[in-house]
Amino acid sequence: MDGKDRRKDWVARAPRTAGLERIEAYFGGRGYEMHRHDTYAIGRTLSGVQSFHYRRGLRHSLPGGTLVLHPDEAHDGQAGTDAGFRYRMLYVEPALVQRMLGGQPLPFVPGGLSDDPRLRAAAEPLLRTMSQPLDPLEEADALYDLAQALATVAGQRGGRRAFDxxxxxxxxxxxxxxxxxxxxxxxxxxxxxxxxxxxxxxxxxxxxVSPYRYATLRRLDVCRRLMLAGQGLAEAALAAGFTDQSHMSRHFSAAYGMPPGRWLAMLRAGA
Incomplete structure (x- = not known):
């Protein structure tokens, strides 16, 4: 991926596994509008300054730290300097985290940024490369370590379950x-x-997230799979249970910070 033209924004996706999506991307300016999704977004800035609004503040991610955006928290993304920024991110479904934590409230890391070396070390196997699929056992071990690191860094202690x-x-x-x-x-x-x-x-x-938001985002997952397989936006929207293309596009932009047409174009540029 080092040879990609930095004058153009691009996104490259790693081979996807159940409950886990990984990307590497470059943006020369504004990347995403304000949006929110129902996964953890955990990653690192590889070069440049990655700026984003999060929980009533403007944050700046530099190489060396770890980004931890909590599910359903609104955020955007843009370059903090004229050089643009390059980053890797993994999106982890809360259901996966729950399998390792066993019914605790989801860990929350304030501010969206962490310099804790335990969290960086736990995320490293999942962010080391995007070009190759992860070994299934390596992925399972890494996800377990990541869930435990999130709980530790968030100051979460085990105890009697308060939820069903x-x-x-x-x-x-x-x-x-x-x-x-x-x-x-x-x-x-x-x-x-x-x-x-x-x-x-x-x-x-x-x-x-709420049950309604969860269902809407799963329908968007169906849309993305169909669009990547070559189906048109209108057909994908109907197949996923939306009333029409406009209905789907509104939810898509709210979840991913860009309309579906731009998302597809950037994936083609990153291929």
């Missing part, structure tokens, strides 16, 4: 099973065996 993880997980699986149709809180209530308001509280604490 089993009920929330049953609701999450019901969402995956029902993406093609219309989902209601009554459906999730029936699937989980828990009243809807307790379920909504637990779901947000354990997976970082």
């Amino acid at each position: 993880y089993g009920a929330a997980e049953r609701a999450r699986q019901r969402i995956h099973d029902g993406l093609a149709g219309r989902l209601t809180l009554a459906d999730l209530e029936a699937a989980s065996g828990r009243d809807r308001w307790s379920l909504s509280r637990d779901f947000r604490a354990l997976y970082g």
Whole structure:
């Protein structure tokens, strides 16, 4: 990737595995508008200054530190200098983190930046390279270490569970099973065996977003797969359960900070 033309913005994706997406990208100026997604975004700046608004402040990421953006927290991204910035990022589903933490509230790292060497070391195997797929056992070990490092750096201590993880997980699986149709809180209530308001509280604490946001973002996952396979935007939107292309595009921009057409163009530039 070192030979890429730095005059153009580009994004390169690593081979994807279940629950984990990894990218490397370069932006010469403004990269993303304000947006929020339901994954952790954990990464590092490789060169330049990566500036972003996060939790009512403007942050600046330099090479050497670790970015940790919590699920469902609004942020953008732009170059802090005329040289642009290059970075690697991994997007980890909260459900993966929960499998290692067993029902604790998601760890939160204030400010979106950390200089803690434990977190940098834990993220290193997942950010070392983008061009090759990870060995499955190496990935599993690295994800476990990353979840533990997040909890440690966030100052989270183990204790008695305050949330019904089993009920929330049953609701999450019901969402995956029902993406093609219309989902209601009554459906999730029936699937989980828990009243809807307790379920909504637990779901947000354990997976970082509301059940509705989670379902919308899973539909966007379907759209991205279909678009990458060559399907048109309108057809992908309908196949994923959106009412039309405009409906999907609004949600896409809110989740990823750019419209779907630009996302596709940047992936082609990074290929």
